[in-house]
Amino acid sequence: MGIAVDLKLNISRLSALPAMPAIAQKLLTLALDTDEGEAQLLRLIEQDPLIAAKIIGLANSPLFGSSRKVNSVSDASMLLGLTRVKSVAIGIATMSAVTKFPGGFLKANDLWQHSMAIALVMRTIAKAMPARVRPLDDQIFLAGLLHDIGYMALSFLDTPASDALHIALQANPERPVAEIEMELIGMTHGEIGARLARHWDLPEEIIAVMRFHHNPDDEEAMPGQPLVSLVAYAERLLPDFVIAELTGKEISEAEWMELGISPDKAEMIIEQIASIAEQAQQLAGAV
Template structure:
């Protein structure tokens, strides 16, 4: 019988972690505070057929409600906004790291779930007081990367990744994080944070990846309010992609922590489901 891989040891060996795609590295390093930076970003995206096709598809989806047919990246950028298009393009580049299933882990399911969360976060954010809202680019990037730890697990230890996804199917009403703690010495939120550190992502994003299932933890403070926004959104989300049960009850104090009136919970939940379903339609059109 093979000895299980020590995940804590494996993530210390940086060469064992997936490398960030080159285009994602370039996009992350670009500053959008100058016309030159904006031009470089749009050129980078337009030179990548897969990313540009997905962004143009997104611009034409019901999610954004374009009033006319979008056919060019420049027009898509006008509709999405430059910071958002940068985050979405970076997320798409990262999700293209793995195109085929690794054992029972299907990257298409992760892409579907992460994309759903990225857009379903918006109704929660819009309900917050304007002064408390995170930046648009951070909302999208954290949404699209928050569960990347599942990819890390499949990459490092396919056998235990398979065991985990099998257990998710067998125990669909049990919190996924509990199952992970039984099976693994490092859960997907920890693994995702290690990958984000390896990629030199902003510390705020690292924190969101690490604590999006434990928003009350002391270490989550640097990533607030994004940590809590992701946590609440996942609870409100219909089953989408990865079979990860996180609970479906949001307490009144969780809403008030974001400055949201708990009486708006039902209205926001309906909007979250609508956004997630539209994101799923868009994502499935590229599967």
């Protein structure tokens, strides 16, 4: 039986997919409109050293303008905002569920670095959008951090197939990622991620982001818009950042305008990309 058939069988059996981590389940249902909810959020994060370290590292990034060193989850939440901290914590926790060690070709920190950079670029783009159509920051970070989790899920389910895919992506930088995926494994990382997200009962817009971020013009992507387009455009602005994948053409003027962003604002966004990528690399290396 071939790799593609084996993988489809694994994906079709939900028992082959990992359960959502308990901390992510608790965070998803946690209301932040009470003092107790806020306190519980901080307690959950403080109990997980990896999540706490990454959130403190994010708060110390120059991108968020801290004038002093942030050393605690509490201080980080004051700077970043509770909803953003909650989304980042959910993203980190869910990534950890499909991480195998020692692992294969794909490294968890590479996916974290790529995903955080995409989330930060999405945030930069969104800030230039009209307020009436701009997604919330917590949606942006959750979508950015989880959009490529299908890659990690593939590595979890079938490390040799994952290794073969990433080696092929690096060897064929001009071929669309979906074309190589269908040839080697019979399924895209977007579809794998969407199946996992459905298994975990994640929001519909996040499922759409996972499935369509390489094809934002698909009519079925509408439930996830404009998040789907934000991920797609962020990946075009950061092509092959850490993870090799052909992400398509430059963003057209018409595409910028669909987000309500004028060409002059688009130029300002493009000028910030190198700095954002550098910050993402520093964040990845800080923990």
